[in-house]
Amino acid sequence: MTKGKVAVRMARTVVLVAIMLLAAACGGGGAAPKHAPTTTSAAPIDEFVAKTRTPDPGAVGIGLTNISLSRTDKSDRVTFGFTGTAVPGWAVHYVTQAVSNTNTQAVFPVTGQSIIEVLIREAANPFETGVPPYAGPLILTDPTLATVGEVRYASALRGVTQAFIGLSTPQRSFRVSAQTDPVRIVVEVDHK
Structure with missing residues (x-):
């Protein structure tokens, strides 16, 4: 395989990975829920520890x-x-x-x-x-x-x-x- 073909394949792979990550971040391409639940949690702070x-x-x-x-x-x-x-x-x-x-x-x-x-x-x-x-x-x-x-x-x-x-x-x-x-x-x- 030539250097040009390797470069093209790498570019396509980078683009595909970016599209998959973007789709996952947007909920997989499906319709977003009308009211997404908002939850926040934090570990309790133990104020007795060092x-x-x-x-x-x-x-x-x-x-x-x-x-x-x-x-x-x-x-x-x-x-x-x-x-x-x-x-x-x-x-x-x-x-x-x-x-x-x-x-x-x-x-x-x-x-x-x-x-x-x-x-x-x-x-x-x-x-x-x-x-x-x-x-x-x-x-x-x-x-x-x-x-x-x-x-x-x-x-x-x-x-x-x-x-x-x-x-x-x-x-x-x-x-x-x-x-x-x-x-x-x-x-x-x-x-x-």
Whole structure:
């Protein structure tokens, strides 16, 4: 078979495939139903499962500057503020014990019925980047909060900042989001 015949056959095959796909998309060429049912479905979101995010490429050498607590009508918020402009990554999940990610594997005494571990990735190692270490309080509490009993800063080691959120309740659904200008990671824990 010559190159010209092969090219013609390939062109015909491409045209036939395109016609078949178009016919399938239009309902096979038959009359369209007068009222096509519209259905949408989404998988339910399990707000108890771990939340993770990959850091932005420029999130290297950032440092934790502050941790703050606040309350809305439906949730308590723990906000972690950072230097820099890129959003770090995170792994936020429930744990049965607050275990340090340092070589000591020390267990922190976190007050509460349930504990959320917060690991924020690509945070600075102050000895390598010159970013000052976190200098705020190691334990934060706010008696006006409904769900969050305390937040305990644990460490910043090998590019990971670790903290624990002790809930004064059994496990609640939670969300994690990033905000910029300045860069903040917000863990929001529902009251109910």
